[in-house]
Amino acid sequence: MSEKLIAAINEQINKEFYSSYLYLAMAAHFDANALPGFARWMKVQSQEEWGHGMRFYEYLADIGEPVVLKPIALPPLKFGSPREVFNQVLEHEIAVTASINALFELARKEGDPKTEVMLHWFIDEQVEEEKNARDILDQLSMAGDQSFGIAFLDRSVLGARKADD
């Protein structure tokens, strides 16, 4: 397999693990601000991102190419309101989508159909990730800055996210 493509997949592993770290930092922010439902949603998302990194890891391992782990960047230390946080989530996921698309283009350029096929799952997944962030932003818009609206979303919507959802 092309060195360029192996390096790019390893870079993507790092980005997925950073996503996991970013969402864990957001979870800690919500835990510190009495929003355990939002924190739960972020913890589930953090686990899911770890799983994305592992999916790329297993792919490289399966085809006998090296997994090269790099340092995970520091996530921000401070976050804003739930609406600001979910705007950041949406922005982040749009950037991840661009990164997956660039990886797909590279696989095509390098003539690597098996990597293209592997990436189909991620292309679908990014549609879901962006949709989830937009849906929550819509609900946050409806709640406005009313604390009972935020509390309702925390208890009954985000807090209800299942571990594998």
Ligand SMILES: [Fe+2]
């Ligand atoms: Fe991801």
Ligand SMILES: [Fe+2]
């Ligand atoms: Fe997802």
